[in-house]
Amino acid sequence: MPDFDEQWEKVMEEKYFNKKKGQFDFTQKRVEEFKKLTGVKDNEFVGKVCLDAGCGPGIWTYAMQKLGAKKVDSFDISAEAIKRCRKINPDAYVSDILDLKSNPVYDFVLCLGVLHHNRNTREGFSKIASQVKTGGMLHVMVYDKKHDHEYDGYRGNTCVEKHKEWEKLSFEEKIKMCEKKVETIGGDIHGWFDAFNPEFNWSFSSEEVEQWFEEEGFDKMKLRVKSHFNSIPTSQVNMNGIKS
Ligand SMILES: C[S@@+](CC[C@H](N)C(=O)[O-])C[C@H]1O[C@@H](n2cnc3c(N)ncnc32)[C@H](O)[C@@H]1O
Incomplete structure (x- = not known):
């Protein structure tokens, strides 16, 4: 998919x-x-x-x-x-x-x-x-x-390795991780999901x-x-x- x-x-x-x-x-x-x-x-x-x-x-x-x-x-x-x-x-x-x-x-x-x-x-x-x-x-x-540093390794040269961690999460866990980002940094859940979800960034x-x-x-x-x-x-x- x-x-x-x-x-x-x-x-x-x-x-x-x-x-x-x-x-x-x-x-x-x-x-x-x-x-x-x-x-x-x-x-x-x-x-x-x-x-x-x-x-x-x-x-x-x-x-x-x-x-x-x-x-x-x-x-x-x-x-x-x-x-x-x-x-x-x-x-x-x-x-x-x-x-x-x-x-x-x-x-x-x-x-x-x-x-x-x-x-x-x-x-x-x-x-x-x-x-x-x-x-x-x-x-x-x-x-x-x-701006790579703002994305916890999910953006730039480390993205493929980091994506393996994301893939292990259930949908609910992914949303929770995004919620935490909203609480600590701001933005919205959709935006963080968009940042974390792709294999290549x-x-x-x-x-x-x-x-x-x-x-x-x-x-x-x-x-x-x-x-x-x-x-x-x-x-x-x-x-x-x-x-x-
Ligand atoms: C962040 S979204 C941007 C969507 C739109 N351009 C916008 O600005 O609202 C990235 C989109 O690129 C599509 N995409 C990624 N690689 C692609 C490819 N090789 N061929 C066609 N679409 C691709 C994804 O499926 C996704 O819908």
Whole structure:
């Protein structure tokens, strides 16, 4: 079962959210967050074809639709995620980034919080880069190395070893562990579950990510979101670039 099925199936009830209640609702707030996150302006997607790779429940698919996209293709390896995304997008399907064949037809490709959950993040980057047409934009988010220390070994180079401990826990024990984190550090149960549950939680520096863009033939890279806002944490490298 893909790592995220459990999260999208069992950890989406109101009681698992605290500060970030409504984080997965399809509302105008998502559109505003998306604009700030990517730098995309109102109407910029009119007539454009977009791809949401690793869409999860589809909050950013929704934002792209609202910003005028002619079509948004959304896919995720988790069938539970796709069940949710289908509520707003008929063009949502179960698929794996690593199975993508080169198909440079998209004006905009989003891959937010996805690639670091794969054994080989760099290979995944190459696959999604191959979907962007010349002049199109790719926006990715991966975890920022600088914040590894906040995740008790579950993020960065030690993640695979640490995940073995998590796997031994029952669902109830996992929730308890997240509750403890909420009590001692803050945030909400969903957020901690999201941090602990995946087997792979690699992290990177913005320099590394910028180099990937260069290697795949992109330029005009921009590092986005340097201060906290709404539901977008800043412990991430958020970067976009234009395919040349
Ligand atoms: C943290 S969630 C982010 C979801 C969404 N992009 C968002 O920002 O709300 C990561 C998602 O990536 C998906 N994912 C991870 N590896 C994938 C792969 N190789 N192919 C497709 N989806 C993948 C997971 O199933 C999960 O739904």
